[in-house]
Amino acid sequence: xxxxxxxxxxxxxxxxxxxxxxxxxxxxxxxxxxxxxxxxxxxxxxxxxxxxxxxxxxxxxxxxxxxxxxxxxxxxxxxxxxxxxxxxxxxxxxxxxxxxxxxxxxxxxxxxxxxxxxxxxxxxxxxxxxxxxxxxxxxxxxxxxxxxxxxxxxxxxxxxxxxxxxxxxxxxxxxxxxxxxxxxxxxxxxxxxxxxxxxxxxxxxxxxxxxxxxxxxxxxxxxxxxxxxxxxxxxxxxxxxxxxxxxxxxxxxxxxxxxxxxxxxxxxxxxxxxxxxxxxxxxxxxxxxxxxxxxxxxxxxxxxxxxxxxxxxxxxx
Amino acid sequence: xxxxxxxxxxxxxxxxxxxxxxxxxxxxxxxxxxxxxxxxxxxxxxxxxxxxxxxxxxxxxxxxxxxxxxxxxxxxxxxxxxxxxxxxxxxxxxxxxxxxxxxxxxxxxxxxxxxxxxxxxxxxxxxxxxxxxxxxxxxxxxxxxxxxxxxxxxxxxxxxxxxxxxxxxxxxxxxxxxxxxxxxxxxxxxxxxxxxxxxxxxxxxxxxxxxxxxxxxxxxxxxxxxxxxxxxxxxxxxxxxxxxxxxxxxxxxxxxxxxxxxxxxxxxx
Numbered sequence: 001x002x003x004x005x006x007x008x009x010x011x012x013x014x015x016x017x018x019x020x021x022x023x024x025x026x027x028x029x030x031x032x033x034x035x036x037x038x039x040x041x042x043x044x045x046x047x048x049x050x051x052x053x054x055x056x057x058x059x060x061x062x063x064x065x066x067x068x069x070x071x072x073x074x075x076x077x078x079x080x081x082x083x084x085x086x087x088x089x090x091x092x093x094x095x096x097x098x099x100x101x102x103x104x105x106x107x108x109x110x111x112x113x114x115x116x117x118x119x120x121x122x123x124x125x126x127x128x129x130x131x132x133x134x135x136x137x138x139x140x141x142x143x144x145x146x147x148x149x150x151x152x153x154x155x156x157x158x159x160x161x162x163x164x165x166x167x168x169x170x171x172x173x174x175x176x177x178x179x180x181x182x183x184x185x186x187x188x189x190x191x192x193x194x195x196x197x198x199x200x201x202x203x204x205x206x207x208x209x210x211x212x213x214x215x216x217x218x219x220x221x222x223x224x225x226x227x228x229x230x231x232x233x234x235x236x237x238x239x240x241x242x243x244x245x246x247x248x249x250x251x252x253x254x255x256x257x258x259x260x261x262x263x264x265x266x267x268x269x270x271x272x273x274x275x276x277x278x279x280x281x282x283x284x285x286x287x288x289x290x291x292x293x294x295x296x297x298x299x300x301x302x303x304x305x306x307x308x309x310x311x312x313x314x315x316x317x
Numbered sequence: 318x319x320x321x322x323x324x325x326x327x328x329x330x331x332x333x334x335x336x337x338x339x340x341x342x343x344x345x346x347x348x349x350x351x352x353x354x355x356x357x358x359x360x361x362x363x364x365x366x367x368x369x370x371x372x373x374x375x376x377x378x379x380x381x382x383x384x385x386x387x388x389x390x391x392x393x394x395x396x397x398x399x400x401x402x403x404x405x406x407x408x409x410x411x412x413x414x415x416x417x418x419x420x421x422x423x424x425x426x427x428x429x430x431x432x433x434x435x436x437x438x439x440x441x442x443x444x445x446x447x448x449x450x451x452x453x454x455x456x457x458x459x460x461x462x463x464x465x466x467x468x469x470x471x472x473x474x475x476x477x478x479x480x481x482x483x484x485x486x487x488x489x490x491x492x493x494x495x496x497x498x499x500x501x502x503x504x505x506x507x508x509x510x511x512x513x514x515x516x517x518x519x520x521x522x523x524x525x526x527x528x529x530x531x532x533x534x535x536x537x538x539x540x541x542x543x544x545x546x547x548x549x550x551x552x553x554x555x556x557x558x559x560x561x562x563x564x565x566x567x568x569x570x571x572x573x574x575x576x577x578x579x580x581x582x583x584x585x586x
Binding site for chain 1: 422423428429430432433436438439440441442443444445446447448450451469470473474476477481
């Protein structure tokens with residue numbers, strides 16, 4: 001692919017929100033004292049619509065709700081683990097529940113999902129957010145895999161006036177998609193590669209990992225399918241199932257706990273609901289917190305889902 | 318009849334109505350609502366500008382009821398103002414009714430979700446900020462119970478409100494001094510709200526929460542644009558008016574049986 005650039009999805013999404021704030025005066029940007037290089041420009045340029053609520057995630061959600069009830073479009077930015085778990089009841093009552101019958105355009109920007117903050121230890125890891133946010137009615141769950149997809153979502157997020165949780169990786173990574181890519185937010189996934197027998201489903205960072213895996217396998221003439229699932233709550237389930245039905249084995253890879261409601265459970269539920277025939281295999285973190293110090297790849301190696309582990313598993317099918 | 322005689326009469330009527338509702342929906346928190354009767358009467362009949370035919374009218378005052386458990390007493394007020402039909406009151410708590418023991422945001426006249434404590438003030442801060450940005454001069458009222466201040470989220474909002482100079486925000490604390498398992502002083506704190514709010518740069522005033530004139534006057538002094546958020550600390554008695562409940566440490570979870578209610582209503586005739 002041409003024009004590959006290494007950027008953080010956090011900065012490109014903030015830059016795009018900032019661009020929109022120029023013409024759209026109804027946008028507020030709130031943070032729980034969390035910064036980003038792109039945010040330094042936004043908070044100078046739009047000081048009247050930038051609010052730092054302090055280290056107070058509960059109030060971040062509550063104030064966002066109040067602004068949204070009055071018709072404003074709100075982006076609320078914080079570390080993902082703290083945003084999704086410290087303020088969970090505020091998200092439940094004041095966004096999901098109230099969002100049942102009030103128009104609330106609150107976009108939660110949780111940064112540092114999975115083990116993005118690999119060196120900060122288990123308090124900063126965010127391995128639970130997919131399962132706990134997914135269980136809330138009326139909440140959309142967006143999990144972009146690169147910085148192009150992240151900023152492309154902003155236009156849709158302004159138009160689609162309902163509460164959303166946007167899970168962002170904190171590490172800079174090359175783009176997967178061309179900037180001209182037209183994402184279909186209702187379909188909710190992209191079929192990045194067609195394969196035979198085995199198909200991988202990934203979300204966020206693990207799409208990068210999966211691309212490396214299918215690349216390695218192609219050297220041995222093994223063609224593996226790859227689906228980048230980015231809308232984890234509302235997506236075209238029947239269309240996804242139609243694609244998966246062509247495969248014998250479906251593999252999910254996520255930087256989250258497995259067997260507990262995450263990406264793997266989304267596909268498992270789909271398999272049960274439609275009585276699909278494929279065999280499902282899931283890779284992710286098992287039921288324990290990660291106290292090891294090391295890179296992301298080292299942490300996944302400790303839990304048996306390094307690139308090498310997954311390649312040898314696929315070769316066995 | 319003077320304004321205050323009218324409000325006193327309304328409060329008396331509402332106490333009766335609350336007991337009647339409790340008779341048909343025994344899971345309602347009767348003691349918690351009896352302490353807040355005068356607060357709601359003064360707000361609805363003297364402070365809050367609303368328009369029931371258009372509950373989301375842009376120029377209304379916003380009333381956020383954070384103390385969900387104790388707010389079912391306002392059902393008769395909402396019916397009288399015209400938010401819903403008075404016949405609906407007879408069905409409260411039944412499967413057919415929209416009126417539950419703890420009001421939710423589906424009920425016309427309720428702005429937000431109630432029930433879980435410590436949420437209302439933060440949401441009200443967002444609304445107050447939004448009204449300022451929209452140049453709407455209406456007020457944002459919040460009714461909270463004193464027990465809610467055990468929640469850390471209230472203090473996050475208290476700091477936010479004064480930092481952002483939300484002087485269109487008027488908080489009324491129903492300071493009945495009792496939460497579910499007893500008196501607050503025996504559980505966690507012997508709170509002096511005035512000192513605490515003043516130290517957080519709010520304008521604070523105390524009032525007798527069962528004296529409509531005192532409450533009304535306190536609220537009138539809080540309608541200024543001094544650059545500070547306002548709080549009226551309404552000193553109340555949990556279970557006010559019913560001897561079996563008044564100031565009893567476990568009154569929050571006490572229900573009255575129908576014959577007790579009939580007796581009380583007869584005494585009040």
